[in-house]
Amino acid sequence: MTRLTDEQLEIRALAREFALGELRPHAEAWDAARALPEEVFRGLADIGFLGLRAPEAHGGLDLDLPTALLAVEALAWGEAAVGLSVAIHAGPVTRALLTAGTPAQQSRWLPGLADGSCLGAFALSESEAGSDVGAVALRAEAADDGWILTGEKRWVTNGVRAGLLVVFARTGAPAEADTPATEGLTAFLVEGGADGIRVVGRERTLGLCASETVTLAFEGVRLPEDARLGSVGEGWSVARDALVHGRLFVAAQALGIAQAAQEHAVRYAGEREQFGRSLDAFGGIQEKLAGMAIRIAQARALLLETAVRVDAAGLDLRGDGVSEGALHHPVSLEAAAAMAKVTASEAAMWVSDEAVQIFGGYGYMRDYPVEKLMRDAKGTEIYEGTSEVLRWVIARELVREAAGG
Numbered sequence: 001m002t003r004l005t006d007e008q009l010e011i012r013a014l015a016r017e018f019a020l021g022e023l024r025p026h027a028e029a030w031d032a033a034r035a036l037p038e039e040v041f042r043g044l045a046d047i048g049f050l051g052l053r054a055p056e057a058h059g060g061l062d063l064d065l066p067t068a069l070l071a072v073e074a075l076a077w078g079e080a081a082v083g084l085s086v087a088i089h090a091g092p093v094t095r096a097l098l099t100a101g102t103p104a105q106q107s108r109w110l111p112g113l114a115d116g117s118c119l120g121a122f123a124l125s126e127s128e129a130g131s132d133v134g135a136v137a138l139r140a141e142a143a144d145d146g147w148i149l150t151g152e153k154r155w156v157t158n159g160v161r162a163g164l165l166v167v168f169a170r171t172g173a174p175a176e177a178d179t180p181a182t183e184g185l186t187a188f189l190v191e192g193g194a195d196g197i198r199v200v201g202r203e204r205t206l207g208l209c210a211s212e213t214v215t216l217a218f219e220g221v222r223l224p225e226d227a228r229l230g231s232v233g234e235g236w237s238v239a240r241d242a243l244v245h246g247r248l249f250v251a252a253q254a255l256g257i258a259q260a261a262q263e264h265a266v267r268y269a270g271e272r273e274q275f276g277r278s279l280d281a282f283g284g285i286q287e288k289l290a291g292m293a294i295r296i297a298q299a300r301a302l303l304l305e306t307a308v309r310v311d312a313a314g315l316d317l318r319g320d321g322v323s324e325g326a327l328h329h330p331v332s333l334e335a336a337a338a339m340a341k342v343t344a345s346e347a348a349m350w351v352s353d354e355a356v357q358i359f360g361g362y363g364y365m366r367d368y369p370v371e372k373l374m375r376d377a378k379g380t381e382i383y384e385g386t387s388e389v390l391r392w393v394i395a396r397e398l399v400r401e402a403a404g405g
């Protein structure tokens, strides 16, 4: 991908305009208040941005993946917590419906996701099941007319506001030593606020403070049979596919944070004078600014190249285990998405850290924007797969490929 299309330029400009007018001016106040007002979501819905990936037939914009990612990057540039909300909604939630949903499920849920009347949440993690998805313990018991969910989900982004929760539950027996622990998981589509769902607690986070990250208790939540998303026991393959998308959306969010930090740093380095010269005249500072630009360019190029490949693979990512034209190794899409997310989130962390350093004492103060960006950046190295676990995924794919698998 060497140049952006007219549509991509248009969507990015629209997202930037929204970010500049509707998000940036309020970011500090929302962070302090630990809340995003409802108008933000109405505004996003008005410009179609809650339907970035939903098909046109269901009221969405049906954007290709690179274009949707450019939009999320620009939103996160304005306010990273909004970038995260949209990333989860348009990323794994929409994707899970598109790959595993029946036509009836898609008709029921996609129009609401697209017009913003229904925000999506992805409820996979639990207190004892973060990186280790196989440890999921929330149970779905078969009942005469459907299922009953009992257990708890932790760190659910959009959890309170969500109209739709994609919930992963254990339907099989706990894993035996000789079977993969992710066997026996099944995905469900659960209406937000359904009887038996209780918000147990709101997390107090380091960054992304305006984002709702909550623990939800499922106390005998009754679901009809048609709430099951995909086949019984195939929950992990639904989650795994959705997470490939989710990681690209988080990478876009991270890039938005990095871009904002870089712009603040360049501006400040030009304004602030010490020793009779502006900071940007010093070699030590120039090195930092150049390092920012290099890392952001690397991350964006890898992200967009990976997004093009993921789009080309369509609904079946498994079909692209090894692809002839791939520029990078390892070549599986799961590994490529992991590489893109690690690269972008580590760029965001490095760039925002250096931006705080360039601001000096002021950078450490809440009155300036860069400390928030550094707090926000840290989250991107953790959710939707930590950097350590994603490196493990990449190495696993390298080894598999070397073994001819």
Ligand SMILES: Cc1cc2nc3c(=O)[nH]c(=O)nc-3n(C[C@H](O)[C@H](O)[C@H](O)COP(=O)(O)OP(=O)(O)OC[C@H]3O[C@@H](n4cnc5c(N)ncnc54)[C@H](O)[C@@H]3O)c2cc1C
Binding pocket: 088, 122, 123, 124, 125, 127, 128, 129, 130, 131, 132, 154, 155, 156, 157, 158, 205, 208, 213, 379, 382, 383, 384, 385, 386, 387, 388, 389, 392
């Ligand atoms: C702000 C925020 C929002 C979130 N939103 C959501 C959401 O919407 N939905 C959802 O389902 N979850 C969400 N999460 C949860 C997130 O996905 C998990 O926190 C993450 O997967 C890590 O799990 P854990 O916290 O249990 O850490 P652990 O898995 O306990 O890991 C702790 C440390 O050990 C390392 N580690 C673990 N296993 C290995 C290994 N095999 N090799 C090397 N190192 C390893 C990790 O990298 C990490 O450094 C969110 C988290 C945060 C912070």
